[in-house]
Amino acid sequence: MSDKNKTSDDALNFKATELRLGLPGSESPERVDQRFLTLKNLCPVSGAKRVFSNAINGSNKWVFSPGSTTDVNSGSVPVKDHKPGVSVKEKKSSAAAPASKAQVVGWPPIRSFRKNTMASSQSQKQGGNTNPETEEKAKSGPETCLYVKVSMEGAPYLRKIDLKTYKSYVELSSALEKMFSCFTIGPFGSHRRCGRDGLNESRLTNLLSGSVYVVTYEDKDSDWMLVGDVPWEMFICSCKKLRIMKSS
Amino acid sequence: MDLRLPSKVLEHIFSFVDSNEDRNSVSLVCKSWFETERLTRKRVFVRNCYAVTPAAVARRFPEMRSLTLKGKPHFADYNLVPDGWGGYAWPWIEAMAEKSPALEELRLKRMVVTDECLEKIAASFKEFKALVLTSCEGFSTDGLAAIAVACRNLRELELRECIVEDLGGDWLSYFPETLTSLVSLDFSCLDSEVKLSDLELLVSRSPNLKSLKLNRDVSLDALGSLLRLAPQLVELGTGSFSDKLDQEAVSKLSQAFTELKELKSLSGLWDVLPEYIPLLYSVCPGLTSLNLSYATVQMPDLVELLSRCSNLQKLWVMDLIEDKGLEAVASSCKELRELRVFPSGADVDETNVALTEQGLVSVSEACPNLESVLYFCAQFTNEALVTIARNRPNLKCVRLCVMEPFAPDHKTQQPLDEGFKAIVEGCKGLQRLSVSGLLTDKAFEYIGTHGKKLRMLSIAFAGDSDLMLHHLLSGCESLNKLEIRDCPFGDTALLENAAKLETMRSLWMSSCGVSFGACKLLSQKMPKLNVEVIDEHPLKTRPDSSPVEKIYIYRTLAGPRLDMPEFVWTIHKNPEIGVSNLAIE
Numbered sequence: 001m002s003d004k005n006k007t008s009d010d011a012l013n014f015k016a017t018e019l020r021l022g023l024p025g026s027e028s029p030e031r032v033d034q035r036f037l038t039l040k041n042l043c044p045v046s047g048a049k050r051v052f053s054n055a056i057n058g059s060n061k062w063v064f065s066p067g068s069t070t071d072v073n074s075g076s077v078p079v080k081d082h083k084p085g086v087s088v089k090e091k092k093s094s095a096a097a098p099a100s101k102a103q104v105v106g107w108p109p110i111r112s113f114r115k116n117t118m119a120s121s122q123s124q125k126q127g128g129n130t131n132p133e134t135e136e137k138a139k140s141g142p143e144t145c146l147y148v149k150v151s152m153e154g155a156p157y158l159r160k161i162d163l164k165t166y167k168s169y170v171e172l173s174s175a176l177e178k179m180f181s182c183f184t185i186g187p188f189g190s191h192r193r194c195g196r197d198g199l200n201e202s203r204l205t206n207l208l209s210g211s212v213y214v215v216t217y218e219d220k221d222s223d224w225m226l227v228g229d230v231p232w233e234m235f236i237c238s239c240k241k242l243r244i245m246k247s248s
Numbered sequence: 249m250d251l252r253l254p255s256k257v258l259e260h261i262f263s264f265v266d267s268n269e270d271r272n273s274v275s276l277v278c279k280s281w282f283e284t285e286r287l288t289r290k291r292v293f294v295r296n297c298y299a300v301t302p303a304a305v306a307r308r309f310p311e312m313r314s315l316t317l318k319g320k321p322h323f324a325d326y327n328l329v330p331d332g333w334g335g336y337a338w339p340w341i342e343a344m345a346e347k348s349p350a351l352e353e354l355r356l357k358r359m360v361v362t363d364e365c366l367e368k369i370a371a372s373f374k375e376f377k378a379l380v381l382t383s384c385e386g387f388s389t390d391g392l393a394a395i396a397v398a399c400r401n402l403r404e405l406e407l408r409e410c411i412v413e414d415l416g417g418d419w420l421s422y423f424p425e426t427l428t429s430l431v432s433l434d435f436s437c438l439d440s441e442v443k444l445s446d447l448e449l450l451v452s453r454s455p456n457l458k459s460l461k462l463n464r465d466v467s468l469d470a471l472g473s474l475l476r477l478a479p480q481l482v483e484l485g486t487g488s489f490s491d492k493l494d495q496e497a498v499s500k501l502s503q504a505f506t507e508l509k510e511l512k513s514l515s516g517l518w519d520v521l522p523e524y525i526p527l528l529y530s531v532c533p534g535l536t537s538l539n540l541s542y543a544t545v546q547m548p549d550l551v552e553l554l555s556r557c558s559n560l561q562k563l564w565v566m567d568l569i570e571d572k573g574l575e576a577v578a579s580s581c582k583e584l585r586e587l588r589v590f591p592s593g594a595d596v597d598e599t600n601v602a603l604t605e606q607g608l609v610s611v612s613e614a615c616p617n618l619e620s621v622l623y624f625c626a627q628f629t630n631e632a633l634v635t636i637a638r639n640r641p642n643l644k645c646v647r648l649c650v651m652e653p654f655a656p657d658h659k660t661q662q663p664l665d666e667g668f669k670a671i672v673e674g675c676k677g678l679q680r681l682s683v684s685g686l687l688t689d690k691a692f693e694y695i696g697t698h699g700k701k702l703r704m705l706s707i708a709f710a711g712d713s714d715l716m717l718h719h720l721l722s723g724c725e726s727l728n729k730l731e732i733r734d735c736p737f738g739d740t741a742l743l744e745n746a747a748k749l750e751t752m753r754s755l756w757m758s759s760c761g762v763s764f765g766a767c768k769l770l771s772q773k774m775p776k777l778n779v780e781v782i783d784e785h786p787l788k789t790r791p792d793s794s795p796v797e798k799i800y801i802y803r804t805l806a807g808p809r810l811d812m813p814e815f816v817w818t819i820h821k822n823p824e825i826g827v828s829n830l831a832i833e
Contacts, residue, residue, distance in 0.1 A: 104653075105326075105327055105328060106323065106326030106327050106328045106733070107326070107653065107708065108591065108595075108624065108649055108651050109325070109326045109649060109706075109708070110326070110590070110591065110624075111325045111326070111383070111409065112325070112326075112327060112411075113383070113409040113411070113437065114409075114541075114542075114590065117518075117542060118542075118592075121518065121519065121542075121544070147415065159390050160390065160415045160416070179363075
């Protein structure tokens with residue numbers, strides 16, 4: 001049973017149900033073929049951060065108007081505007097890209113890996129580089145990342161962390177705990193004496209084996225210092241490497 | 249008279265049964281066959297990681313050596329599944345570490361894999377041999393270092409289009425000098441530079457190396473030296489193909505390519521400069537698979553290259569090939585089985601207009617073994633589809649993406665209903681179909697009527713009403729996976745065909761007209777399904793009539809999953825809510 005009978009009833013709602021790409025309330029120009037579903041935003045649009053907010057460019061939202069009744073049982077359907085399609089060629093010769101061209105999420109269906117690869121390929125060509133430079137991750141700077149190597153006594157390989165992602169010794173300590181917990185047997189316990197800025201000493205204690213680990217770092221003068229003695233900001237400026245040692 | 253075969257005999261017989269589809273059938277015959285089969289199955293495929301618990305799998309297949317898992321729904325590839333939805337590898341790895349420590353191979357697709365996961369693998373599976381991650385994310389190169397250092401018998405390490413936090417190329421140096429078992433290495437998706445000397449050492453001590461796929465950072469010069477160390481390669485993915493080399497270096501590289509007598513598959517070729525394409529001519533006659541989908545090669549150069557590839561079975565290329573290039577493929581590549589044509593630009597406006605429906609028609613006419621097609625194109629016609637169906641009734645997979653949503657037949661302005669009708673009617677063995685362009689309910693009536701072997705169907709911006717869904721769910725007997733986005737229909741068809749959903753692996757619908765009430769009703773009617781509502785807006789206080797953003801429905805033996813984020817709702821979160829409850833809490 002087709003819903004086409006409803007066409008005349010919904011004629012008044014044509015504009016409302018017309019599928020379009022554009023800011024809500026705007027009229028699309030020459031492109032008559034703007035048949036995109038408009039999903040009415042039933043929930044208040046606040047400034048709150050949304051999970052999908054970055055998926056839709058700008059303030060263009062997909063708005064759905066399911067006709068006059070939103071009745072679960074009737075399965076009402078937005079009536080699509082059956083205007084004859086405009087051929088691609090015509091569209092191209094008409095107005096250039098419409099004023100507000102929304103990016104449809106996931107369309108055309110190209111994998112993000114491919115999109116990213118092509119995008120970086122384009123920018124390389126524009127930048128004139130044929131060999132992409134590897135980022136110097138070890139370089140520190142106020143705006144860029146601050147990667148330092150973290151090694152642990154007895155562990156077969158080391159890790160790298162970005163010190164800029166932590167704001168205090170407490171955060172760093174728990175991150176290290178998580179990262180290296182697989183090298184110790186059993187649950188992790190930590191006995192920390194918290195000072196004013198969160199940490200005076202950093203100790204990672206292994207309950208079962210009983211050995212206590214101490215976190216040290218190599219500073220700008222290539223001296224090995226105990227982590228936690230200086231204020232955090234000073235620490236991240238001078239830390240070159242981290243090493244977790246067994247304290248004897 | 250007892251006609252039962254002793255289990256030892258059964259075991260021996262079953263050891264010849266390779267395909268899991270056959271093994272599944274075998275296991276349904278009777279209890280003793282079930283028992284014997286399960287005790288002898290070595291390769292286990294779980295195509296939806298939430299359909300069953302890791303413990304149940306480990307329990308049923310104690311001799312499992314290879315596990316393949318798939319996580320997120322297919323539309324996650326196109327950013328339709330929000331971050332944090334799920335698909336975590338950890339519970340599986342943790343369970344197998346305890347219950348199946350003899351595991352040797354792990355193949356994961358669309359799953360979240362962390363460094364902890366990789367470390368756990370390295371620490372737990374003493375005989376670990378193969379790690380293949382496809383479209384996975386969540387780990388860094390540190391995790392790779394863990395695998396490299398610990399897996400003494402590693403044969404395969406493949407990262408296919410993964411999103412990896414790249415902390416540098418050191419990880420490669422962690423392969424110990426004692427590791428000589430490498431057969432396949434694919435790090436093409438990584439960004440940063442690995443040390444050439446490490447790579448050369450690794451390759452030179454890997455006599456069994458058959459497949460090597462480099463990342464973009466490996467220079468052309470480096471490629472030359474690697475090829476000289478591994479002339480036995482069967483699969484090669486080059487790095488960047490664009491450095492400026494002097495004459496001597498070019499001829500050395502050319503020589504290296506000529507030595508690749510076993511090469512069957514070639515990929516990579518990023519940024520390939522036209523003057524280097526002749527370097528590849530010597531390997532062309534032997535190639536069965538060629539992936540040029542990242543190579544910005546223009547049509548004339550493509551023609552030169554492809555006309556030498558008489559044994560090609562699989563070709564992935566960009567729309568830069570144009571109709572003319574596809575005509576050349578049609579006349580030269582008679583063994584072609586699979587063709588994929590990707591767009592070179594991300595938008596409809598950037599599509600290469602010299603690639604039209606005619607290109608695909610030419611190939612369908614001249615390549616008798618063509619069975620799988622993925623084709624991005626600006627526009628199409630019914631006539632072309634009818635011709636293609638007539639030419640190629642043996643097509644098994646047709647994925648047509650007309651870039652402009654709702655684009656009609658550009659010659660007649662009609663919907664593409666008749667064209668797709670010809671496809672499903674003519675290609676009786678069609679298993680996978682993606683439709684696009686302007687389509688009415690009629691198209692889906694045809695698909696429901698004729699698409700009896702159809703297992704997977706993808707639909708976007710199509711149809712007029714509920715009928716569309718009803719035709720598909722009631723008509724397509726073999727339907728296993730259905731994914732739909734931006735199609736206008738409501739709840740009726742879904743609820744009327746609820747039972748069908750238990751015969752399918754999964755159903756995805758986003759930006760359609762399914763209401764919250766229908767989701768609740770469906771959940772209550774069908775306890776063996778997980779009906780997931782994915783919606784960023786809070787659902788508890790929603791009226792039943794309001795449409796939801798996305799739903800993902802799949803059959804499961806595992807019950808509700810325990811790792812649902814905030815934005816995923818199933819009825820298990822609010823079992824007390826009845827369908828008729830419209831009260832605002």
